[in-house]
Amino acid sequence: MTFGRPTMISNNWDVPLPSLIDDEYLRTNGVGQQPPDIPSRLGLLVSSSNLFVILDEILASLYSENLRNNLNEILHDDTRVQEMILGVLILNRRLEAFVSTIPECIRGAIATNRVPEEQVTSVQIQEQVLFCRYETNPWAWAFIDV
């Protein structure tokens, strides 16, 4: 379902990422803890949220309907080509930095560029979905278009 439409949520929000703690350990009194030997089910949401913020910026910089971002015009202007390449490098560095923030137990697929063989446990499902979200990022399309 590729709409290619603008996103609705702007940068005008201020909500910290959720903690890596599962439902059954949340308390109304005091503060519960995730047992250290059980990987949390929240890893995917936290990493996806980080990833999508970067992907949104990639789209905004390369696909925005804003006239300033018309790719054909940019390509005829050396200064703006340089600006764009710089922007691409910065975003690329952020994507690389993002990978290192993924909880270790669900990072494998992206780090090795290989889909996990089984998708049975909740950790494997998270790993698989995060891999898909990462691999279908608009980066690939951007380079084809340019």
Place this chain on the structure above:
Amino acid sequence: MSSQIDHENAIPTGTDALATVTSNPVDDGLIYGGSSTIAFVRSFTHGATELNKPTVRDTPNNNNGHLHTDRPIAAQPLPIMERCPSSFLLPPRRSANDYVQCFWEYIHPLFPVLHKTSFMEKYAHLWSTEEGRERDGDVSDVNEIIFASTLNLVFAIGCQFSASVPAQNKVALAEDFYQRSRKIFVYDIFDSTSVSLVQMLLVSGVYLQSTRYASRCWNVVGLAIRTAQSLGLHLDVAKYRRESQLNKEMARRIWHTCLVLDKSVALNST
């Protein structure tokens, strides 16, 4: 537009969509940003900007690990019309348990917007009351309506992962549950706003992502985000008042799921 007319047309919350405000806006628990008419008027009537002032109004309740999301904090909804009593019927319990289990197993890690412990408590309660009374569909409480609607969406999603449903029946069965959830949830409920409504809209968006109703998915995610913003879920609630770990974490999960769904329906397919 004269202020006289605005007063006559004012709806009970004291605002309309054009942000005309009645003379004494009540504190309806919703969030109005610093640029809004309401915040402006309040700054005169209350002498202070409410948002910047931490309140202890909502101190954590002493309940045992259950989320209180079902308190509608805005206007009460209009009477529900055209609700179809048969939509409240439950599938056989064994099947229902299986669908719910599949939902927690396969979808909850992707979109953790429901609090499992709280939800399963209500779910168990549903069966215990179901045995004691006729299934007459007499459900009038708005919280029960939202829960029943959410439950049918959970069935709709979960049944598609169930080994007990033949592959060729999955889409039709899921569609049936989805239609039930729509008949239970009638749009009058948009007059009231609660976290549980946001949760229901998000689960609805998750179901619709994998269906032929692409436009509905797009729109329902938009509604979820609007509703979340009116509740202030785009703000860090911990900055403004003391909140329990449960409420604080659920609010964050719900907002970040809004964010993920917003981007994913706009950009790509997962």
